[in-house]
Amino acid sequence: MKKLQRLSKRSCCYVATALVLTIVVGPAFAASLKSIMGDMGDNTTAAKAVLANFDSASAKQVLQHYASEARAASDMFTGQGSAKEKDLSARFKKLAAMADAASQAPQNKATFRSAFADVASECKSCHSIYK
Numbered sequence: 001m002k003k004l005q006r007l008s009k010r011s012c013c014y015v016a017t018a019l020v021l022t023i024v025v026g027p028a029f030a031a032s033l034k035s036i037m038g039d040m041g042d043n044t045t046a047a048k049a050v051l052a053n054f055d056s057a058s059a060k061q062v063l064q065h066y067a068s069e070a071r072a073a074s075d076m077f078t079g080q081g082s083a084k085e086k087d088l089s090a091r092f093k094k095l096a097a098m099a100d101a102a103s104q105a106p107q108n109k110a111t112f113r114s115a116f117a118d119v120a121s122e123c124k125s126c127h128s129i130y131k
């Protein structure tokens with residue numbers, strides 16, 4: 001009887017630990033995509049400012065920023081099992097490659113406008129499904 005009591009105390013402990021992990025890790029994970037998205041939103045504000053008042057160094061910087069944020073987001077979902085997570089990872093990877101390639105091309109207002117439109121259409125297409 002004593003042994004049984006000890007056992008059930010321990011399994012109670014496991015349940016409590018699992019609960020704490022779910023509570024602590026779950027929202028932290030969600031918050032982190034949210035925070036990358038917030039950065040992408042800020043970067044979009046910066047992109048619009050560059051379009052209004054073009055300079056090629058800032059244009060390059062904005063595109064590099066999209067690339068590194070998208071890479072970070074893709075990495076968050078890499079190796080995760082669900083179809084949704086795989087799709088999110090692939091979409092962010094595509095966006096990163098696109099922004100990276102655009103950032104390496106010479107920048108003028110027309111090329112930047114076109115690269116920004118391509119990036120924005122990736123944001124929209126993913127949001128229309130998952131946001």
Ligand code: HEC
Pocket residue numbers: 030031033034037038040041044066087088089091092095119120122123124126127130131
């Ligand atoms: C591969 C999918 C995907 C792509 C690409 C994507 N997003 Fe998101 N975005 C999401 C998801 C999912 C959410 C909801 C996240 C949440 O609320 O936890 C979101 C939310 C947001 C939010 C709201 C954040 C908040 O605080 O609620 C902003 C702003 C945002 N995205 C901006 C962008 C911009 C700008 C781009 C393109 C440069 C972009 N996103 C590209 C999936 C994506």
